[in-house]
Amino acid sequence: MRKVKVLIVEDESVISMTMSDVLVDFGYEVTGIAVSFDEAIELIQENEPDLAILDVQLKGTKTGIDIAKYILNNYHFPYIFLTSFSDRKTLSSAFEVEPSAFLNKPYTNEGLYAAIEIAISSFEKEKKIISFRNKRTIKYADDVFVKQSTNYVRFEFSEILFVKSENVNIEIFLTDGTKLKIRDTLTNFSKKLPFEFQRTHLRFIVNSKRIQSFDTSSIIMKNYDDVLPLSKKYKNAFLLTINK
Numbered sequence: 594m595r596k597v598k599v600l601i602v603e604d605e606s607v608i609s610m611t612m613s614d615v616l617v618d619f620g621y622e623v624t625g626i627a628v629s630f631d632e633a634i635e636l637i638q639e640n641e642p643d644l645a646i647l648d649v650q651l652k653g654t655k656t657g658i659d660i661a662k663y664i665l666n667n668y669h670f671p672y673i674f675l676t677s678f679s680d681r682k683t684l685s686s687a688f689e690v691e692p693s694a695f696l697n698k699p700y701t702n703e704g705l706y707a708a709i710e711i712a713i714s715s716f717e718k719e720k721k722i723i724s725f726r727n728k729r730t731i732k733y734a735d736d737v738f739v740k741q742s743t744n745y746v747r748f749e750f751s752e753i754l755f756v757k758s759e760n761v762n763i764e765i766f767l768t769d770g771t772k773l774k775i776r777d778t779l780t781n782f783s784k785k786l787p788f789e790f791q792r793t794h795l796r797f798i799v800n801s802k803r804i805q806s807f808d809t810s811s812i813i814m815k816n817y818d819d820v821l822p823l824s825k826k827y828k829n830a831f832l833l834t835i836n837k
Contacts, residue, residue, distance in 0.1 A: 615705060717738050740775060
């Protein structure tokens with residue numbers, strides 16, 4: 594589990610530094626600040642961010658829209674457009690590259706927070722299967738954003754030991770001993786998970802790659818002391834999958 598990494602592309606230093614401080618206060622990691630297309634591409638290649646905030650108008654011939662096109666064709670992470678322009682031509686060009694959110698200058702901290710919420714939430718909803726536009730391949734997502742308190746964290750599915758339903762919340766148990774609680778249903782969260790995650794009980798989904806042993810009614814996970822239940826309702830489907 595790690596902090597969500599954010600790249601800022603903004604050629605006004607006062608705005609970029611202020612935004613960086615606010616993002617850190619929100620609980621995010623700022624991986625870099627770029628003032629041009631070339632600097633942005635270099636930072637993306639060096640340390641792929643989880644989210645980018647792109648000023649539409651930059652000094653030079655290439656704009657934030659050009660950076661968005663590069664991201665769209667070579668990577669897969671959400672980006673937010675930061676702009677003081679609202680003319681039809683600019684908006685039309687911006688919409689063509691499908692930003693996850695817009696943030697108008699001058700922005701407020703609340704507006705920045707809301708834009709990040711919208712961008713990550715929208716990205717997660719369509720991230721189950723990722724189709725790279727510059728490749729004729731389909732790739733299953735291997736990580737997920739989860740909101741904790743006021744900010745998002747990101748972790749890989751391989752870090753999940755099991756998921757437990759707890760009333761209107763679910764608890765995600767990670768391999769390093771961390772436990773995350775989010776407001777969601779087990780059924781809904783299971784839609785984000787890859788095939789190795791199996792329902793074993795009304796309240797449990799387990800990572801089959803992390804199973805140490807099991808019998809007809811219980812499962813022992815690696816590096817976890819308590820025994821998890823295997824109910825009759827899910828046993829047959831579980832056995833069919835685990836034996837493949």
